Amino acid sequence: MDANRVKQILSSSAEIGVEYNGVSVWIDKLNEDGRTATVHPRDLEERSTVEIRELKEM
Template sequence: MEQNRVKQILSSSADIDVRYNGVSVWIDELHEDGTTATVHLRGPLEQRSTVNISELIEG
């Protein structure tokens, strides 16, 4: 996923499906480096991870 799309998703009020390694995630924030973001799994587990935005796929 590109940096501009991540920013659009973060500013949107819509529920946009984003996947990381085939699992649906929420994007929490885009980091200042513009290449990584903090995400967490949708659902009861709110474990956060830092991932490369190139590995995020809009579902």
């Protein structure tokens, strides 16, 4: 995924499925570096910083 798509997903009112390493996640924010995002699994509050290139739209 690229930074522009992450921004589109964040601004969308639709629920767009995203996976990180096979786990369904919510994107919380695109980080200032433009290469990473803060995400959390849909069923947990634990947040992680991940490379956006490793996110996959479902």
